[in-house]
Amino acid sequence: MTTTGTTAVSRTLVLVKPDGVRRGLSGEILRRIEAKGYTLVAVELTHATDELLAQHYAEHEGKPFYAPLVEFMRSGPVLAVVAEGQGVIPGFRSLAGATDPTAAAPGTIRGDLGRDWGLKVQQNLVHGSDSEESAAREIGLWFPNL
Numbered sequence: 153m154t155t156t157g158t159t160a161v162s163r164t165l166v167l168v169k170p171d172g173v174r175r176g177l178s179g180e181i182l183r184r185i186e187a188k189g190y191t192l193v194a195v196e197l198t199h200a201t202d203e204l205l206a207q208h209y210a211e212h213e214g215k216p217f218y219a220p221l222v223e224f225m226r227s228g229p230v231l232a233v234v235a236e237g238q239g240v241i242p243g244f245r246s247l248a249g250a251t252d253p254t255a256a257a258p259g260t261i262r263g264d265l266g267r268d269w270g271l272k273v274q275q276n277l278v279h280g281s282d283s284e285e286s287a288a289r290e291i292g293l294w295f296p297n298l
């Protein structure tokens with residue numbers, strides 16, 4: 153038997169990216185988060201600024217997909233969400249599935265709902281923090297008053 157051993161309650165930052173909002177999938181994505189048993193702590197529809205995105209994606213600066221990624225994230229509103237629960241950081245990433253929607257397993261958000269649209273950047277519907285440190289940093293960026 154394997155276990156992730158995550159018993160602590162933590163918080164993660166989820167973004168429904170512009171493709172998810174545009175395609176009317178925000179409700180379905182929130183439904184999956186709640187159906188898993190996580191609690192929604194904050195939800196805000198927002199149009200991200202270049203400055204916010206530069207901070208959010210700082211680790212990817214210099215990579216070939218960085219500029220198209222930021223441009224895509226600026227192409228429409230984003231639904232920013234803080235979700236809370238036991239093991240929510242790895243748990244939401246399991247719900248989201250692999251980065252590439254074509255490779256993402258069925259049953260996951262990206263596997264069930266995402267597609268490879270043949271563009272330069274992967275429009276993969278959602279972002280989820282990848283560690284405790286990232287979650288704290290990203291929640292501070294998107295929800296400075298939380």
Ligand code: IDP
Pocket residue numbers: 217221250251272273274275276278279280282
């Ligand atoms: P993640 O969102 O699954 O954590 P990251 O590696 O953190 O994936 O990349 C951030 C975002 O950058 C991805 O969600 C995707 O939109 C985009 N991206 C990552 N790798 C590539 C790539 O190789 N080509 C195009 N876009 C990419």
